[in-house]
Amino acid sequence: MQDTSHFRAWAEVDTDAMIHNLNIVRRVMPNHSRMAIVKAEAYGHGLEGVVKALDNEDIRFFGVATVSEATRIQAAGCHTCPFILGPCFPAEREVIVQNGWRAALCGLEEALHYNSLGKLYNKKVNLHINVDTGMGRAGFLPHDMPGLGDKLRQFEWLNIEGVYSHLSAASQDISFTHKQIRAYEAAVRELTISLDLPYRHLCSSAAVFNYKAPGTNMVRLGRIMYGYSPMPSPYNKELRNTLTLYSRVTLLRELPDNHGVSYDHTYITHGPTKVATIGIGFGDGYLHYLSNTGARVYLNGEYCPILGRITMDQIMVDVSHMEGVQPGDVAEIMGPHVPWSELTDRAKTIPSNIITSISSRVPRVYKP
Numbered sequence: 001m002q003d004t005s006h007f008r009a010w011a012e013v014d015t016d017a018m019i020h021n022l023n024i025v026r027r028v029m030p031n032h033s034r035m036a037i038v039k040a041e042a043y044g045h046g047l048e049g050v051v052k053a054l055d056n057e058d059i060r061f062f063g064v065a066t067v068s069e070a071t072r073i074q075a076a077g078c079h080t081c082p083f084i085l086g087p088c089f090p091a092e093r094e095v096i097v098q099n100g101w102r103a104a105l106c107g108l109e110e111a112l113h114y115n116s117l118g119k120l121y122n123k124k125v126n127l128h129i130n131v132d133t134g135m136g137r138a139g140f141l142p143h144d145m146p147g148l149g150d151k152l153r154q155f156e157w158l159n160i161e162g163v164y165s166h167l168s169a170a171s172q173d174i175s176f177t178h179k180q181i182r183a184y185e186a187a188v189r190e191l192t193i194s195l196d197l198p199y200r201h202l203c204s205s206a207a208v209f210n211y212k213a214p215g216t217n218m219v220r221l222g223r224i225m226y227g228y229s230p231m232p233s234p235y236n237k238e239l240r241n242t243l244t245l246y247s248r249v250t251l252l253r254e255l256p257d258n259h260g261v262s263y264d265h266t267y268i269t270h271g272p273t274k275v276a277t278i279g280i281g282f283g284d285g286y287l288h289y290l291s292n293t294g295a296r297v298y299l300n301g302e303y304c305p306i307l308g309r310i311t312m313d314q315i316m317v318d319v320s321h322m323e324g325v326q327p328g329d330v331a332e333i334m335g336p337h338v339p340w341s342e343l344t345d346r347a348k349t350i351p352s353n354i355i356t357s358i359s360s361r362v363p364r365v366y367k368p
Contacts, residue, residue: 001365002363004365007248007363008248008250008280009246009247009279009280009333011243011363013045013050013365013366014241014243014244015050015053015366015367016368018225018226019053019054020240021240021242022036022054022057022221022225024224024239025221025224028208029208031217032217032218033060033219034218034221035059035083036051036059036061036063036080036221037222037225039065039069039085040065040352043223044285045355047073048072048076051076051080054080055079055080063085063222064083065085065086067096070084071095081100081101083101083103083128084101084103087106087130088103090113094117097125100123102126102162104130104138104164105129105152106139106140107140114127115155115156115157116157118158119156123157124157127158127161128161128162128163128164129152129162129163129164129197131145132165133165133180133183133187134167134183135168139165142187145187145190148190148191149192149195152195153195160197162197162198162199163197163200164200164201165183165202167204167207168180170206170207170210170230170231171206180202181202184202184215185214185215188200200217201218202215204219205223207231209233209235209236222352223351223352224239226242227240227241227242227243228340244335245280245286245332245335246335247280247297248279248331249276249278249299249326250327251277252274252275253277254272254273254274255269255273259273260308262291262307262310262316266292272320273307273318274318274322275317276316276329277314278316278333281310281311281312281314281315282310282312283312283313283359283361284313284362285357285359286357287343287347287354289347290343291306291309291310292308293347295343296317297338298335298337299319299329300322300324302321302322303337304317304319304322
């Protein structure tokens with residue numbers, strides 16, 4: 001593993017744990033193929049490092065949000081095909097066709113353009129129909145389904161190989177989620193009258209362990225693969241942490257009574273206080289929203305509360321209860337002792353916001 005002794009902050013990524021989490025899904029859903037969602041730096045884990053680790057793990061597609069992410073996967077030498085999950089600008093479609101990547105089909109205007117590009121390059125264009133069953137973001141609506149398959153069959157250069165939708169409230173609204181599942185099943189029945197659709201996918205991490213969708217044969221794995229399930233499940237205890245965010249103590253000081261700490265003095269010391277400055281801040285992705293929420297770090301086997309506001313490059317923690325703290329000591333900022341869920345609750349946000357905020361100036365170190 002890479003030497004981290006000179007890093008002020010870094011993220012350690014456990015690719016074995018990631019594959020372990022993937023294997024849980026394989027065991028639970030043995031008849032489904034898998035799409036690994038690696039957009040947004042593979043949920044903060046680092047795109048290139050993750051796709052290289054997963055490229056030989058029988059993943060059917062790498063799910064991304066942008067053409068630039070797909071380009072990086074190809075440049076990394078991976079054999080697994082990128083899948084661009086959302087609509088693309090007209091100027092981006094040409095490179096998709098040239099490289100044989102998969103893309104979402106959200107409307108007939110897109111179909112016409114992709115067909116003309118397929119003819120231009122003498123290449124079949126592989127697309128998956130996006131059906132909007134309630135997300136309200138992109139795709140054909142359920143009332144568009146009658147006759148859609150026949151319309152798409154008229155495009156000579158298109159290979160409509162899949163259909164998918166996205167659950168908008170799987171972890172919050174069970175009744176609406178079942179309504180979406182029924183709408184998706186109806187769309188699949190209508191489309192397969194005219195089309196052979198070998199890939200049918202609806203369930204993402206929030207639904208993998210908790211919902212049945214008989215009309216599907218592929219799952220999209222994001223948070224579960226990275227060690228966090230959005231819903232209660234007996235399988236959750238088997239998931240392993242895949243990322244630990246570390247930083248180092250840069251300075252140790254004794255502040256007097258009634259002394260302000262950090263911007264605007266939102267924290268004032270209550271007596272002499274031993275304060276450790278740690279080299280991480282919101283410029284590294286440790287959210288400013290965690291200021292004054294009871295957020296803490298794990299340092300030398302002890303929890304240490306953060307004092308005052310989180311700054312761009314540094315945080316200050318109270319180590320008055322500890323002996324022997326020294327500059328250079330390593331603090332766990334997020335990981336097995338300070339999990340995503342704790343930071344999520346304190347920041348009043350969602351887990352994906354916490355993990356994808358880790359910035360590019362934080363090196364990713366892969367183990368084993």
